[in-house]
Amino acid sequence: MSSPPSALDDGQELSTQGKSFNLTDIIMTNHVKIFDTTLRDGEQAPGFSMTSGQKLKMAKALEGLGVDIMEAGFAAASPGDFEAIKTIATEVKDSIVCSLARCNEGDIRASGEAIKPAAKSGRGGRIHTFIATSPLHREFKLKMSMDEIVRRATAGIELARQYTDDVEFSCEDAIRTERDYLKRVVEAAIKAGATTINIPDTVGYTTPEEIQSLFEFLASDIEGADSVTFSAHCHDDLGLAVANSLAAVRGGARQVECALNGIGERAGNCALEEVAMALRTRKDFFGLSTQLKTEGLYGASKLLATITGNPVPRNKAIVGKNAFAHESGIHQHGVLANRETYEIMKPEDVGVSTDNLVLGKHSGRAALKNRAETLGFELGDNQLQSLFVKFKHLADEKKEVFDADIEALILGEAVGEIGPWALESLYVSAGSDDGKRPVATVRLHHEDGRKETWSQEAAGPVNATFLAISHITGQPLHLDSFSVQSVTEGEDAMAEASVMVSTEFSSYHGRGTSTDTVLAGARAYLDVINRIERRADRQKSIAAQH
Structure with missing residues (x-):
C-alpha cells in the first residue's frame, strides 16, 4: 500500500498522474468505519447477556467512543431485544443504530419498526440483513438452490429499503463461498439497493493473505463496487480476527465489524480496541484512520467487563x-x-492514567469528580452525589483510596440497576473448631417494605451466605462459579467478587465489591437474584402489552 498523502489544508488539491483530488475526498476514502457489534454478536455469546438497561449503558459508552455504527441487537429474536433496540435508537444521537435481520419478511419488518426512532430523528437507522451463500449452508442449513438464495437476498433488501436507505447485506459464510457465485450474489444485492456489502468470515477460517486477495477481487471485479462500502466481519477461531480484518482493509474494506474486548460467538470477534489502535499506531503503514476517541477505550472495556461479569485477561492487548x-x-x-x-x-x-492520585476521607466532591473525569468517566449530578456517599464510606474503611478503588465504585454505580432486594446486614462466623460449622445471618430489605432475616449453616461462610439469600428470596440457584480478585493492593484492598449461577433455562452472572470478601460475594449473589427478578418483571410487562 502506498504511503499516506502529506498533510494539506482543507479544500487544497493535489495532482497525481494528471488527476486532481480534493482533500475531503481523500479523507473519506481513507476513513475506516467502525461497526460495533458488542450489543448483538457479543451479547448473544454464552455468559455475556445484558439487560435492556445495561445494553443502553453500553450503547451510550459506544456512542461516546465515536463508533460509526452500532448493531444494537436482533429485533426478531425476542420482545426484549426489540424493545432494547428501539430504546437505543431513541437515546443514541451520534452513531447510526442498526438491527440485524435474516432475509425474511418478519425479521426485516421487526428491524424496520425497531429503528424507526432513529429514522425520525433525521440521522437514520440501518437494517443489516443476511443469508448464507456457501455450499455447506446451501445444502444442509437452507436447503435452497443458488437461484432461490439470490431471489431471497434481493427481496429482503428491497423490503428493507422501504424502511431506510441505509441497508447492509451480508453473505453468511462468504469465505467458503465460490468466488463466481459470491460475485453474482453481491452484484444482485447492489442492484437491489444495498449500500454496504459485508463479507463475513463466519467460522474464523481464513488467513490474512486469502482475505486480502478476496477483497481486492471484490473491489476490482464487482459491478457497482464504487457505489458501496465493503465491510469485513472476522471471527477469532484461529486467533486471526484482527490480522484478517486489517488485511481486508488493505484489500479495500472500509468498514470493520468488531466488538469491545473481542467478545462474540465461540472464540469471539475482531477486538475493536486492537484494530483501532493498530490503524492509529501504524498509520505510517496503513495510511488510514477512524473517528474513534481512543482515550475512552479503557473505560468502555472496564464497563463491559463489569456489566457482563467477564474480567479482561491481564495480558489482553491494549486494555x-x-x-x-x-x-x-x-x-x-x-x-x-x-x-x-x-x-x-x-x-x-x-x-x-499514569498519575495514580491518592484520595482520602478529607477529599471533596470536586476532587472526586476531577479524578473520575481523568479516568474517563463523566458523572451527572445525581450520580456524583451517590458516588460521593459511597466514596466517603470507603475512605473511612481505607487509609488511601486509589484509582482502581474509584473505578470499582463508578462501575458498580453503572451496573447496579435498582433491584427489588437490598442487603441490610450480614454477619458470618467461621473457624476450625470441632463440631462447629460456619453460620451466616443475612438481613434483606425488599422494595415492597418487607424485611427478612435468616441464619444458615453450611460447609463454608460464603456458601452459608448464598444459601441464606436464596432462602429469603425464594430463588434456589445452582452456583457454577465464584471468584474474588483484589482491585488494589494492601491489607485494606477492595475485593471484586463475581458469581455465575444457572437455572433450568438460563445462566446469570453477578458482581459485587467491598473491602470484605464475603460481603463482596453476598452483593454479587444478590445482584444475580435482582437480575432474575427484573427480567421476570420485564417479561410480564411485555406480555401484558402484547
Missing part, C-alpha cells in the same frame, strides 16, 4: 492490566530512560 506494565529490570530501565523503548503507544491514548 489488559499488563498492557503498559513492566516488571523486567531491563524493560524498566529502558522505559525510565525513554518510554518509546518498550511502549509503542502512550497509556493515555487509550485512557490508562
Whole structure:
C-alpha cells in the first residue's frame, strides 16, 4: 500500500498522474468505519447477556467512543431485544443504530419498526440483513438452490429499503463461498439497493493473505463496487480476527465489524480496541484512520467487563492490566530512560492514567469528580452525589483510596440497576473448631417494605451466605462459579467478587465489591437474584402489552 498523502489544508488539491483530488475526498476514502457489534454478536455469546438497561449503558459508552455504527441487537429474536433496540435508537444521537435481520419478511419488518426512532430523528437507522451463500449452508442449513438464495437476498433488501436507505447485506459464510457465485450474489444485492456489502468470515477460517486477495477481487471485479462500502466481519477461531480484518482493509474494506474486548460467538470477534489502535499506531503503514476517541477505550472495556461479569485477561492487548506494565529490570530501565523503548503507544491514548492520585476521607466532591473525569468517566449530578456517599464510606474503611478503588465504585454505580432486594446486614462466623460449622445471618430489605432475616449453616461462610439469600428470596440457584480478585493492593484492598449461577433455562452472572470478601460475594449473589427478578418483571410487562 502506498504511503499516506502529506498533510494539506482543507479544500487544497493535489495532482497525481494528471488527476486532481480534493482533500475531503481523500479523507473519506481513507476513513475506516467502525461497526460495533458488542450489543448483538457479543451479547448473544454464552455468559455475556445484558439487560435492556445495561445494553443502553453500553450503547451510550459506544456512542461516546465515536463508533460509526452500532448493531444494537436482533429485533426478531425476542420482545426484549426489540424493545432494547428501539430504546437505543431513541437515546443514541451520534452513531447510526442498526438491527440485524435474516432475509425474511418478519425479521426485516421487526428491524424496520425497531429503528424507526432513529429514522425520525433525521440521522437514520440501518437494517443489516443476511443469508448464507456457501455450499455447506446451501445444502444442509437452507436447503435452497443458488437461484432461490439470490431471489431471497434481493427481496429482503428491497423490503428493507422501504424502511431506510441505509441497508447492509451480508453473505453468511462468504469465505467458503465460490468466488463466481459470491460475485453474482453481491452484484444482485447492489442492484437491489444495498449500500454496504459485508463479507463475513463466519467460522474464523481464513488467513490474512486469502482475505486480502478476496477483497481486492471484490473491489476490482464487482459491478457497482464504487457505489458501496465493503465491510469485513472476522471471527477469532484461529486467533486471526484482527490480522484478517486489517488485511481486508488493505484489500479495500472500509468498514470493520468488531466488538469491545473481542467478545462474540465461540472464540469471539475482531477486538475493536486492537484494530483501532493498530490503524492509529501504524498509520505510517496503513495510511488510514477512524473517528474513534481512543482515550475512552479503557473505560468502555472496564464497563463491559463489569456489566457482563467477564474480567479482561491481564495480558489482553491494549486494555489488559499488563498492557503498559513492566516488571523486567531491563524493560524498566529502558522505559525510565525513554518510554518509546518498550511502549509503542502512550497509556493515555487509550485512557490508562499514569498519575495514580491518592484520595482520602478529607477529599471533596470536586476532587472526586476531577479524578473520575481523568479516568474517563463523566458523572451527572445525581450520580456524583451517590458516588460521593459511597466514596466517603470507603475512605473511612481505607487509609488511601486509589484509582482502581474509584473505578470499582463508578462501575458498580453503572451496573447496579435498582433491584427489588437490598442487603441490610450480614454477619458470618467461621473457624476450625470441632463440631462447629460456619453460620451466616443475612438481613434483606425488599422494595415492597418487607424485611427478612435468616441464619444458615453450611460447609463454608460464603456458601452459608448464598444459601441464606436464596432462602429469603425464594430463588434456589445452582452456583457454577465464584471468584474474588483484589482491585488494589494492601491489607485494606477492595475485593471484586463475581458469581455465575444457572437455572433450568438460563445462566446469570453477578458482581459485587467491598473491602470484605464475603460481603463482596453476598452483593454479587444478590445482584444475580435482582437480575432474575427484573427480567421476570420485564417479561410480564411485555406480555401484558402484547
